[in-house]
Amino acid sequence: MPQLRSLIALLLTFSAVAAVASAAPPAPGPPEFLVTGVVYCDTCRAGFETNVSHSLKGATVQIECKHFESQEVHHKAEATTDAWGWYKVEVGEDHQEEICEVALLRSPEADCAEIERSRDRARVPLTRNNGIKQSGIRYANSIAFFRKEPLKNCGEILRKYDLYDDSSENP
Numbered sequence: 001m002p003q004l005r006s007l008i009a010l011l012l013t014f015s016a017v018a019a020v021a022s023a024a025p026p027a028p029g030p031p032e033f034l035v036t037g038v039v040y041c042d043t044c045r046a047g048f049e050t051n052v053s054h055s056l057k058g059a060t061v062q063i064e065c066k067h068f069e070s071q072e073v074h075h076k077a078e079a080t081t082d083a084w085g086w087y088k089v090e091v092g093e094d095h096q097e098e099i100c101e102v103a104l105l106r107s108p109e110a111d112c113a114e115i116e117r118s119r120d121r122a123r124v125p126l127t128r129n130n131g132i133k134q135s136g137i138r139y140a141n142s143i144a145f146f147r148k149e150p151l152k153n154c155g156e157i158l159r160k161y162d163l164y165d166d167s168s169e170n171p
């Protein structure tokens, strides 16, 4: 049995090395993390996505990576959301000991451009030692600009969300 185990270990090591080799990009350089997430308009100023919130195309976010001990800023970049509200930012492998934070910068919609402190940012850990080993993609929580005036039917909508929390009955 020990022999079988070491054979399996050897095979696993070999296939891992092969996988790394075949997945390696043509250009040299360490692999990167891809930080991605959604920017939406919180039309009810609810603090969460509702059925009347919508994703924002052309919103600008800033990503900032700080070393988690020294708090030194190592990486700063801007990104703009695509047609579905998603932004994507590449961050180098050398940012493993950092926490990156995505924050709202500019909204494409004048009536949905309010920034609520603390709700305007999402943190993304970039370490590879947290059990999420394979993929370099890191999903940040959705962040939202607040609509200046909540939509007229927001009261009704939010009440429905409350009902869903309290019981599993139909609304």
Ligand SMILES: *[C@@H]1O[C@H](CO)[C@@H](O)[C@H](O)[C@H]1NC(C)=O
Binding pocket: 051, 052, 156, 157, 160, 171
């Ligand atoms: C959102 O949900 C509310 C409550 O369930 C409903 O009355 C409303 O029609 C929905 N709006 C949309 C755009 O789906």
